[in-house]
Amino acid sequence: MLALGKLLELTLAGREPAEKTQLTVDGVRMRWLSEGALEVRPPEARGNGLDLLLSAGIHGNETAPIELLDRLLHDIARGDLKPRARILFLFGNPEAMRRGERFVEQDVNRLFNGRHESSSGVEALRACELERLAASFFSLPDRQRLHYDLHTAIRGSKIEQFALYPWKQGRQHSRRELARLRAAGMQAVLLQNKPSIVFSAYTYDQLGAESFTLELGKARPFGQNQGVNVERLETRLKQIIDGSEPEPEQDSLDGLQLFSVAREVIKHSDSFHLHLPADVENFSELEVGYLLAEDIAQTRWVIEEKGARIIFPNPKVKNGLRAGILIVPTTADGLA
The missing domain is CATH 2.40.50.630 (OB fold (Dihydrolipoamide Acetyltransferase, E2P))
Structure with a gap:
């Protein structure tokens, strides 16, 4: 497997790769951008016009989503998963990941949409860098833009897997995206109705992506996520990546509970x-x-x-x- 496929290993060790760019056997380019950030670009003839941002580790102790992205990246690096989408993999808070803690000084996911400008410290700098990386990735014109920011929760939940859908004045929430979330195993979606300072709200509001915070279960240490079932999400992400995703049944949101903020x-x-x-x-x-x-x-x-x-x-x-x-x-x- 290509060394850049071991982004998690590099990130946890605090190391830079010797080679910043590598090609898989079928021509997929993997490019290391900065700590915890890797771009995957399919051969031009195979691209399908989708830019997919997958982020995890915004909170360093939420390891199931980190391990999920690690598996996807391994599959790409080995040539087992052949992307048609252009992808940016982001591990949000590397220092907190190394410590196994939610954050070092303050919650990164309260520092987006300009909030980091009035703050200081390692997390404020990281939030600024994450905004820069996302803005650069989503800068190409005439592309579909999709962002899933993956989390697990610090407490149990009566509805274990759910999504938060950001809000922007004058922009409607998408039935198609809700159907896609349902197919990915989400049991509920919170339709937000005011601006927010989390990462998915930044990419939705400022960069025009269809963006979601996904909560996948309860936070556990690395290697202890057997109780977090992400099979449906992992299957759907692979289909989105390689272009084999069945078209969601938009007319049917049966079983998907919808909530709004009171x-x-x-x-x-x-x-x-x-x-x-x-x-x-x-x-x-x-x-x-x-x-x-x-x-x-x-x-x-x-x-x-x-x-x-x-x-x-x-x-x-x-x-x-x-x-x-x-x-x-x-x-x-x-x-x-």
């Missing part, structure tokens, strides 16, 4: 208190009238929405950041 719970001070068990699962239902959280100045979050659920509850975030999202069921009306 409110974000923002932590304003150290006095913030979230009235949920520490092990509460994502998508846990909350009754109308339930006191969810309290903060300074008698700020109270009381559940008003019928069918409300909580995702990403985290009272340990820094002041000013989101400590949870209240979501409600929605329909497929208004999709493009």
Whole structure:
């Protein structure tokens, strides 16, 4: 196997490859761009006009998605997977990956869409570099652009595999992309309705890609991901890469649960208190009238929405950041 196929090994060791560009036996060019970043380009005659960005390791302890990208890259480097799409593989936070930690100083996935400009440290620099790499990759005209940012969660979930679909004023969410997610094993999609500062929101808003954050299960250390089933996603990604993907059945989103954001719970001070068990699962239902959280100045979050659920509850975030999202069921009306 070509050395550049071992991008994960290089990244975890903090090494640069001796050869920055290599060709597979069937003419696929692999080019090392910077730490944790590798471009894969098919022969021109075989390309199908798709630019696919696959990112993982934005949080360094979310290893199942990292291992998934590693397997795909190995298959390409050995010639077993013959891409027709142009691909950028990104490992988001190499230093946190080496430490086996979520982040070093601060959460990279809260530093996009310009937020890194008002911050400092290793993660702010990395967020800036990731934006630069994505912008360069998606700079070619007249191409389809698709970005999957792969994650696992710090807690269990009543709906294990789900996606977050970013929002932009004047742009409709795509029924075709939802059908593709359903075929890839996603059980639910959160249709967002306001700007965000995560990586997928940057590529969606600023670069015009169809972009998604995919949550695939619970975060575990390297080599301990037997309980995270990514078979359907892995199969679909291989089909997207080699151009053999069946056309999704756009008329049928059966079984795919759709949600929209009702409110974000923002932590304003150290006095913030979230009235949920520490092990509460994502998508846990909350009754109308339930006191969810309290903060300074008698700020109270009381559940008003019928069918409300909580995702990403985290009272340990820094002041000013989101400590949870209240979501409600929605329909497929208004999709493009």
